[in-house]
Amino acid sequence: TAKETARKSTKAKSADTSSITYSKAQIKQSIVKHLHSTLGTDENKANNHAWWKATSAAMQELVLERLRTTQKTHYINDTRAVHYFSAEFLMGRLLSNNMHNFNLFETADAALKELGVELTDVLEEEPDMALGNGGLGRLAACFLDSLATMDLPAIGYGIHYEHGLFRQEIKNGAQIERPDSWRHYGNPWEICRPESIQEVPLFGYVETKYGANGRVKKEWHPGNIVKGVPWDIPIVGYGAKTVNVLRLWQSESSDYFNWDVFNSGGYVDAQRENIQAETISKVLYPNDETRAGKELRLIQQYFFCACSLKDIIRRYKRAHGDDWSRFSEQVVIQLNDTHPAIAIPELMRILVDRVELDWDTAWGICTKTFAYTNHTLLPEALERWPVRMIEKILPRHIEIIYEINHRFLSLVEKKWPGNNVIKAKLSIIEESTEKMVRMGNLSVVGSFAVNGVAEIHSKLVKENLFPEFEALWPGKLKNVTNGITPRRWLKACNPLLSELIGKKIGNDWPSDLTRLNKLSEFADNTTFQNQFMKVKQKNKEALAAEIKHLTGISVDTKAIFDIQIKRLHEYKRQHLNLIHIMALYKRLLEDPSYDMHPRVFIFGAKAAPGYTLAKDIIFAINKVADKINNDPRVNHIIKVVFLPNYRVSLAEKMIPAADVSQQISTAGKEASGTGNMKLALNGAITIGTLDGANIEIAEEVGDDNIFIFGMTVDEVTELSKKGYNPFDIYYHNNEVKAVLDWLDTDYFTPGQPGALSSLKNSMLSGGDPYMCLADYESYSEANRALNIAYRDKSRWAKMAILNTAKMGKFTSDRSIADYVERIWKLTPCTVE
Numbered sequence: 026t027a028k029e030t031a032r033k034s035t036k037a038k039s040a041d042t043s044s045i046t047y048s049k050a051q052i053k054q055s056i057v058k059h060l061h062s063t064l065g066t067d068e069n070k071a072n073n074h075a076w077w078k079a080t081s082a083a084m085q086e087l088v089l090e091r092l093r094t095t096q097k098t099h100y101i102n103d104t105r106a107v108h109y110f111s112a113e114f115l116m117g118r119l120l121s122n123n124m125h126n127f128n129l130f131e132t133a134d135a136a137l138k139e140l141g142v143e144l145t146d147v148l149e150e151e152p153d154m155a156l157g158n159g160g161l162g163r164l165a166a167c168f169l170d171s172l173a174t175m176d177l178p179a180i181g182y183g184i185h186y187e188h189g190l191f192r193q194e195i196k197n198g199a200q201i202e203r204p205d206s207w208r209h210y211g212n213p214w215e216i217c218r219p220e221s222i223q224e225v226p227l228f229g230y231v232e233t234k235y236g237a238n239g240r241v242k243k244e245w246h247p248g249n250i251v252k253g254v255p256w257d258i259p260i261v262g263y264g265a266k267t268v269n270v271l272r273l274w275q276s277e278s279s280d281y282f283n284w285d286v287f288n289s290g291g292y293v294d295a296q297r298e299n300i301q302a303e304t305i306s307k308v309l310y311p312n313d314e315t316r317a318g319k320e321l322r323l324i325q326q327y328f329f330c331a332c333s334l335k336d337i338i339r340r341y342k343r344a345h346g347d348d349w350s351r352f353s354e355q356v357v358i359q360l361n362d363t364h365p366a367i368a369i370p371e372l373m374r375i376l377v378d379r380v381e382l383d384w385d386t387a388w389g390i391c392t393k394t395f396a397y398t399n400h401t402l403l404p405e406a407l408e409r410w411p412v413r414m415i416e417k418i419l420p421r422h423i424e425i426i427y428e429i430n431h432r433f434l435s436l437v438e439k440k441w442p443g444n445n446v447i448k449a450k451l452s453i454i455e456e457s458t459e460k461m462v463r464m465g466n467l468s469v470v471g472s473f474a475v476n477g478v479a480e481i482h483s484k485l486v487k488e489n490l491f492p493e494f495e496a497l498w499p500g501k502l503k504n505v506t507n508g509i510t511p512r513r514w515l516k517a518c519n520p521l522l523s524e525l526i527g528k529k530i531g532n533d534w535p536s537d538l539t540r541l542n543k544l545s546e547f548a549d550n551t552t553f554q555n556q557f558m559k560v561k562q563k564n565k566e567a568l569a570a571e572i573k574h575l576t577g578i579s580v581d582t583k584a585i586f587d588i589q590i591k592r593l594h595e596y597k598r599q600h601l602n603l604i605h606i607m608a609l610y611k612r613l614l615e616d617p618s619y620d621m622h623p624r625v626f627i628f629g630a631k632a633a634p635g636y637t638l639a640k641d642i643i644f645a646i647n648k649v650a651d652k653i654n655n656d657p658r659v660n661h662i663i664k665v666v667f668l669p670n671y672r673v674s675l676a677e678k679m680i681p682a683a684d685v686s687q688q689i690s691t692a693g694k695e696a697s698g699t700g701n702m703k704l705a706l707n708g709a710i711t712i713g714t715l716d717g718a719n720i721e722i723a724e725e726v727g728d729d730n731i732f733i734f735g736m737t738v739d740e741v742t743e744l745s746k747k748g749y750n751p752f753d754i755y756y757h758n759n760e761v762k763a764v765l766d767w768l769d770t771d772y773f774t775p776g777q778p779g780a781l782s783s784l785k786n787s788m789l790s791g792g793d794p795y796m797c798l799a800d801y802e803s804y805s806e807a808n809r810a811l812n813i814a815y816r817d818k819s820r821w822a823k824m825a826i827l828n829t830a831k832m833g834k835f836t837s838d839r840s841i842a843d844y845v846e847r848i849w850k851l852t853p854c855t856v857e
């Protein structure tokens with residue numbers, strides 16, 4: 026079938042086909058050379074940081090050679106490419122990843138050993154590139170890995186933030202935010218490309234001119250122009266054949282002074298805004314799933330889209346001159362959420378005002394170029410910008426948006442004559458007290474394809490978010506279930522398990538993850554079960570040491586390692602996990618012989634700095650942890666650990682050690698989740714709701730190998746309709762009542778009664794918007810079942826093996842193959 030062909034043609038290759046071979050002696054020599062001539066130090070003086078830089082520089086030499094070859098090959102073949110526009114790329118560390126993709130990890134390890142240096146220590150020196158908040162940004166990073174691995178011509182476009190996501194410290198239980206300075210001591214991977222600097226206009230006014238032919242011509246006189254300086258990060262595919270780039274734009278002030286604006290006198294001052302150009306790319310907004318609504322955020326979005334479009338057009342023109350007819354054959358732009366949606370009117374502006382194409386031709390090109398991925402249904406995350414704000418910053422774009430909307434609404438009129446309700450609903454402009462531009466609607470109207478990120482999510486996008494759009498353009502709304510790169514999330518982060526798997530089924534799985542299914546045959550084999558669980562035990566011991574190092578807490582490595590790692594958000598329900606932990610504590614206090622296997626509850630989560638309740642939940646977790654960990658009556662059975670500063674590199678240490686994966690969002694709220702896939706891939710058993718990709722994980726592993734609990738999407742909808750009252754549960758479930766009342770006392774916060782009350786209030790008088798109490802009983806039951814299952818060592822081992830074995834679907838290679846087949850229509854380009 027066509028599908029199979031697409032899959033085959035985009036199938037990832039295995040690492041051992043790498044054309045680059047480097048011996049141990051060569052690597053050693055190169056590292057020493059860079060230590061001397063790049064870093065100006067020597068083997069005796071160098072600390073681990075210097076070794077990290079020298080080793081990275083040695084790798085970068087190989088990387089750049091493949092980059093040059095790739096770019097030449099793509100140029101010669103005039104390839105169609107995908108341009109992935111994203112305000113976030115959560116790359117993490119690159120050294121270990123690049124070594125694995127060059128198949129040089131072991132060789133480099135041995136080379137460094139001969140120099141008296143431990144590679145694992147060297148790797149720890151690399152600061153994470155944390156240019157993203159969470160799932161959405163990490164997905165972009167996994168996609169870049171797969172695109173390069175599958176030899177697909179691709180470029181990532183984003184912002185070169187000086188400060189990535191804040192560093193989290195915990196002081197007296199509370200989150201403190203500190204700036205992250207990932208490039209403070211230089212970054213060995215990025216290359217500045219001053220030859221490709223772009224200029225971006227902002228503010229000012231629009232002049233209407235009438236040409237001789239009667240044609241109306243719009244001229245934007247910007248009040249301010251900033252420079253965009255590109256920094257390239259090479260993206261090495263597995264096997265290191267293709268090396269693509271991630272191009273990130275840094276803002277700088279330009280020496281430009283607008284005489285034209287100056288000459289038009291006093292009127293100008295009102296239109297001209299003095300923004301500090303450098304502030305545009307200074308810092309990543311730390312909000313996940315909430316609009317920032319800030320002028321600077323809109324400017325960030327426009328800034329990187331405008332730079333990227335100019336860059337794309339420059340490259341296109343080099344190959345095709347002024348022939349615009351082939352633009353959408355060569356260029357597809359994927360919008361990662363609506364953050365880059367302003368690129369749609371920007372391309373229209375270029376085509377209509379600059380190239381002087383007629384509107385319909387320009388719109389035809391636009392709507393064959395853009396595709397849009399929706400990542401969430403949460404209303405607070407759907408971006409809307411005040412018309413007045415866009416008017417001020419981008420005066421020409423607001424006109425274009427109105428024109429797009431005008432033409433779109435006449436289409437709606439044709440389909441539903443006289444129906445003003447539908448028109449108001451679909452309109453790109455929301456007519457509220459303050460007029461707003463709905464970026465989601467703009468993205469749907471301006472794209473040829475729209476996709477959700479898991480089956481259930483895409484279904485809800487179709488049925489609830491954009492139902493009329495489906496009627497208007499059948500087939501435009503699609504699904505592409507998310508995925509994760511198995512190179513980083515199994516091969517590199519879990520070397521012991523990777524080795525065991527390799528011995529059992531060979532080493533092809535990183536580029537064809539469905540091969541893991543062969544492990545199913547050994548799920549009942551006692552020897553293999555023991556080997557598998559021995560690896561898990563070793564990983565738990567390593568994490569226990571890390572926990573001790575980071576928090577001073579000692580944990581029992583024979584206990585169940587139960588992990589919830591993700592951004593802190595009410596819908597993700599870390600507080601449901603917490604009240605259940607409190608209930609277990611209470612059961613143990615009331616009945617010391619209460620039967621439960623020792624369990625360590627481990628959390629990692631950052632809260633948006635302005636999200637008070639999220640910060641309160643972090644505080645509560647830490648206070649409950651303090652009490653339990655220091656209570657000799659229970660601390661041999663329960664421990665609670667909050668690991669500060671959760672980030673990609675910490676995830677890589679936690680995930681291999683997990684026995685249990687907590688995926689407990691209210692059904693309908695988590696679009697997909699990707700941490701759920703990473704944990705299951707590493708042999709953790711999910712306790713979760715039927716939400717996002719959990720549903721597809723359950724389908725793959727089977728009901729016996731996952732603990733599903735709670736309401737379904739339909740049941741949640743039904744309960745909301747009927748009217749949900751958390752007090753009903755509070756008064757009927759003694760355990761729930763006791764635990765919530767406990768939060769009001771000073772038991773966990775001695776001398777400070779009420780310090781945890783906001784949590785109780787949110788779940789009671791606050792209406793419990795995410796229905797923790799409604800799912801509590803069922804969650805508690807699932808936990809009992811889990812506890813029993815763990816007691817049966819063989820059964821648990823089998824479950825763990827089957828989780829790893831059945832994760833083939835969730836490789837990001839499959840996601841990318843789906844995008845290629847359903848949306849991008851790309852062909853791989855082999856780079857010799």
Ligand code: GL9
Binds near residue numbers: 312592
């Ligand atoms: C998210 C969804 O909430 C996740 O369920 C989804 O897996 C990812 C990737 O598609 O996208 N949308 C979103 O705004 N975030 C997501 O994680 N938030 C962050 O990136 C922090």
